[in-house]
Amino acid sequence: MKITKSVFLKGAINKEQWIDDEISEVLLLGRSNVGKSTFINYLCNNKQLARVSSSPGKTQMLNFFAINDNGFRFVDCPGYGFAKISKSIKKQFVKMMDTYLLERRNLKLAILLLDLRRTPNADDLLMFNFLRERNINILIVTTKLDKLKKNDISNQERIIKETLLIINHIDIIKTSSISKIGYDAVLEKITEYI
Template identity: 35%
Template sequence: METGSKISAVMNLKFISSIVHPKDGPGTGLPEFAFIGRSNVGKSSLINMLGGRKSLAKISSNPGKTRTINHFLELDRLFYLVDLPGYGYAKLSKDEKAKLEHIIKTYILKSQFLRCTFVLIDSRHDPLKQDAEFMRWMNKHEKPFVILFTKTDKLSKVAQKNLQRTYAGGIQSFIPGFVPEIISTSSTTRLGKEEIMKRVKEMMST
C-alpha cells in the first residue's frame, strides 16, 4: 500500500464484478467512487484512462454499452471505482430505461460504501435537462458529487477556458445557490487524471 504523499501515474485497477443490485456488491467495506452520466458521455473510457489500460471497462461508440454496476478494485490504495450504466439513452424502450434508472438510483441510495459520485458531463453541451434533473436528485438526497467535463479534447482552448464558469452559472438556474466542484477531463489527452487521483486520495482520508 502507498505510504508516502507521492501519487503514482495510474491507478492499479482490477475488474471484480458486474452486478445489478448493491446487496450483491463486493461488500468488503472499502470506499467506493462511482462514475455516472448520460449514455456515451465517456464513463468507461475515463476508468480506462485512470487505470492506464484500454480494455479494463468495455467502451463503445454505440450508447447503452454498460448495463450493470461494475466494480474495479484499486489494488494499492484499496478502494473501488464503480462504472455505472448511463442514463437517458433515447433509443431504449421505456421499460429498459426505467430498469437502468432503477439500477443506478438503487445503487446510489443503498450502497453503504459510496463515498462520492463523479457526474460526467459532455463538455460540448450547455446544461441539459436530464443532467440537471439528475444533479437535482443527488442534491435532494444529499449525495455528494463532483462534476467531470468529458471529451474536452474536442473543444478549442478558448471554449475550454470559459466552460467551467458558464456551466456553473447555468446549473444554478436548475439548483439555486448550488456551486458545483468541476474538473475538466479528456480520456484522449489524459487531462484531469492527476486532479481526480488527488481528490480521491483526499476523500479517502476524510
C-alpha cells in the same frame, strides 16, 4: 495517489449482487456517449478495463472495479439519457440507481461526467439535483477538453455552472483523454474522500 492496479470484479443489477464489505466506492455517472469508459481506462492507465462501445447505452448494470488491490473501488454506472433503450430497461435503471444511491454505505463520492462541448440537459440536471439533495459528495468532471478551441473553454464552463446552478463548494475538473490533462487533479480529489 497513483493507480497501479485495476481489476474488473463483477457486474450487478440488484442489491443482492453488490459486494458486501466496507471498501470505499467512487461512482462514475454520465450521459451515454460522454466518454465514461474512456475516462475510466485513462484514469486507471488500463485501456482494457472498461469496454468502450461504438453504440451508446450498452452498459446496463453497475460494474465494480478493484483499484490498487482493493484500496477502493470504482463503480461504473450505465449511461443515462440514451433514447434507443426500452422503457422497461429505463425503469430497471432508475430502480437500480435509486437503491444504490440511497442505500449504499460504501459510496463516498459520485463523479458526474459531462461533455464540455455540451450544455447539460434535463437528465444531467436531474442526476445532479438527485445527488445534491441526498448530500452525496459530488465531483464534476468534464470530458473532451481537446475538442474545444481555447477561447470556448471558459464560456462552456460558465454555461455548465449556470445550468446546474453550481454553488462554490462543488469542483469542476476539465479532462482530456488525448493530452491526459486533469487526471492527476481527479485522483487528488478522490483521495480526499476515500
